[in-house]
Amino acid sequence: MGLEDKIFESLPDVVTVRLDSIVNWARKSSLWPATFGLACCAIEMMNTVSARNDLSRFGAETFRASPRQADVMIVSGRVSRKMAPVLRRIYDQMPEPKWVISMGACATSGGVFDNYAIVQGVDKVVPVDIYVPGCPPRPEMLVHAIMMLQEKIMKESVRDRRDTYDPESRISSVPGTLPVTEGTALERETEVEVAQNKVSRPYSIPSRHERRRSS
Amino acid sequence: MTEKLHSYVEKLKEHNSEWVSEVREAFGEVTAVVPAAAVADICRFLRDEQQFNLLADICGADNGPEEDPRFEVNYHLFSTIHHNRIRLKVLLSEDSPVVPTVTGVWRTADWHERETYDLFGVNFEGHPDLRRILLPSEFDGHALRKDFPLRGYEPYSMN
Numbered sequence: 047m048g049l050e051d052k053i054f055e056s057l058p059d060v061v062t063v064r065l066d067s068i069v070n071w072a073r074k075s076s077l078w079p080a081t082f083g084l085a086c087c088a089i090e091m092m093n094t095v096s097a098r099n100d101l102s103r104f105g106a107e108t109f110r111a112s113p114r115q116a117d118v119m120i121v122s123g124r125v126s127r128k129m130a131p132v133l134r135r136i137y138d139q140m141p142e143p144k145w146v147i148s149m150g151a152c153a154t155s156g157g158v159f160d161n162y163a164i165v166q167g168v169d170k171v172v173p174v175d176i177y178v179p180g181c182p183p184r185p186e187m188l189v190h191a192i193m194m195l196q197e198k199i200m201k202e203s204v205r206d207r208r209d210t211y212d213p214e215s216r217i218s219s220v221p222g223t224l225p226v227t228e229g230t231a232l233e234r235e236t237e238v239e240v241a242q243n244k245v246s247r248p249y250s251i252p253s254r255h256e257r258r259r260s261s
Numbered sequence: 262m263t264e265k266l267h268s269y270v271e272k273l274k275e276h277n278s279e280w281v282s283e284v285r286e287a288f289g290e291v292t293a294v295v296p297a298a299a300v301a302d303i304c305r306f307l308r309d310e311q312q313f314n315l316l317a318d319i320c321g322a323d324n325g326p327e328e329d330p331r332f333e334v335n336y337h338l339f340s341t342i343h344h345n346r347i348r349l350k351v352l353l354s355e356d357s358p359v360v361p362t363v364t365g366v367w368r369t370a371d372w373h374e375r376e377t378y379d380l381f382g383v384n385f386e387g388h389p390d391l392r393r394i395l396l397p398s399e400f401d402g403h404a405l406r407k408d409f410p411l412r413g414y415e416p417y418s419m420n
Binding site for chain 2: 160
């Protein structure tokens with residue numbers, strides 16, 4: 047007699063549950079991180095998924111190189127000014143729902159690199175859910191961060207994130223650093239406005255849920 | 262030990278006495294200070310006649326805004342045939358930091374010169390594609406100049 051027989055004996059056929067809690071449970075139990083290894087923190091991030099620390103115990107071991115298949119972006123390392131628009135574009139390419147972990151002192155605040163080349167905190171470019179201190183953080187700290195993120199996901203509502211087309215979120219680059227894709231009329235128009243200094247440089251355009259948080 | 266290196270500089274002088282304005286020696290290395298206008302001809306002569314077939318590096322230097330000449334461009338040459346190294350130094354004033362390009366002599370000079378342009382603002386006359394190479398293209402200023410603020414100029418400083 048297996049476990050399932052015991053369960054079916056003791057439980058009714060129909061279980062009533064809040065939609066939020068079942069959806070959030072499904073989301074948090076299978077987080078697919080997008081690797082954004084930028085510096086030495088990436089070494090600790092690799093260690094987190096390997097045998098000793100084994101992130102798969104917490105359902106987040108499936109690292110994806112494609113942002114289209116990822117839920118969580120783990121920004122591990124210092125973000126240079128030249129990398130910032132690339133990072134933002136990859137964030138924009140991730141489907142909702144999506145979360146960001148800022149791993150280490152450099153991604154969080156620029157760390158020791160208080161200079162012209164390094165973005166002073168990745169939260170100037172993308173909205174961050176969990177900050178992990180350390181230089182670099184130990185793998186245990188990243189595991190803890192993912193567990194904290196799972197707790198956070200459980201508190202969210204399905205209504206918070208709706209996967210609708212948001213034309214603004216596609217305009218992410220600093221003018222001149224990346225070729226602008228042949229986009230919609232709205233996208234081209236905004237680029238022209240930027241060139242004419244009618245709008246400020248869209249270094250950090252808030253995403254939909256970022257704007258919702260601030261309002 | 263450096264007689265061999267000096268002999269290369271001597272041959273330069275013999276070929277054209279205006280090509281070498283000063284010879285410096287330190288730590289067993291020989292540096293020839295050369296006029297900016299002739300640097301491409303000098304490099305071609307060293308490559309063709311003296312077998313310095315490899316351009317190891319081009320780097321800039323800023324001696325500070327109070328100095329004149331303020332900027333330097335250093336060419337590090339190496340020969341894979343007789344295994345000797347020699348350095349050419351070009352001194353530039355702040356008003357006209359312009360050097361003729363040596364991309365016609367060594368193709369690898371392309372990116373080295375772009376880097377020097379990017380970080381020091383030295384212009385390389387005749388360079389096929391003189392753009393920034395390390396910093397974002399809309400970056401303001403030249404980051405390794407002595408008078409460049411560490412956090413950069415607004416509005417790009419992101420602080």
